[in-house]
Amino acid sequence: xxxxxxxxxxxxxxxxxxxxxxxxxxxxxxxxxxxxxxxxxxxxxxxxxxxxxxxxxxxxxxxxxxxxxxxxxxxxxxxxxxxxxxxxxxxxxxxxxxxxxxxxxxxxxxxxxxxxxxxxxxxxx
Ligand code: FES
Numbered sequence: 001x002x003x004x005x006x007x008x009x010x011x012x013x014x015x016x017x018x019x020x021x022x023x024x025x026x027x028x029x030x031x032x033x034x035x036x037x038x039x040x041x042x043x044x045x046x047x048x049x050x051x052x053x054x055x056x057x058x059x060x061x062x063x064x065x066x067x068x069x070x071x072x073x074x075x076x077x078x079x080x081x082x083x084x085x086x087x088x089x090x091x092x093x094x095x096x097x098x099x100x101x102x103x104x105x106x107x108x109x110x111x112x113x114x115x116x117x118x119x120x121x122x123x124x125x
Contacts, residue, residue: 008033
């Protein structure tokens with residue numbers, strides 16, 4: 001699945017947040033559009049880098065959280081789907097336990113500009 005073809009997917013250059021707005025070790029959600037087709041992202045800062053994943057569990061294709069910006073974080077930088085407990089590593093999106101063990105979250109390519117703004121990266125050519 002190419003996330004760029006999904007409903008409400010943000011275009012290259014769209015600003016997601018600024019580094020200063022992200023708290024180390026916390027997951028923050030960004031959303032484009034609304035309703036069940038909203039395009040939802042997870043952002044997690046680690047120093048001057050940020051991991052961004054599509055907030056869509058590969059099990060049922062729904063967000064990992066059932067309340068806005070509230071996620072089940074586990075030790076060792078893992079996040080658990082609130083619905084059927086799939087456990088994903090935040091560093092590489094790999095699911096290491098639960099009903100979609102071995103699957104992965106979808107990475108979102110970003111770039112960080114000189115002001116610390118986190119932007120959707122251009123599509124690789
Ligand atoms: S929807 Fe995430 S584990 Fe089932």
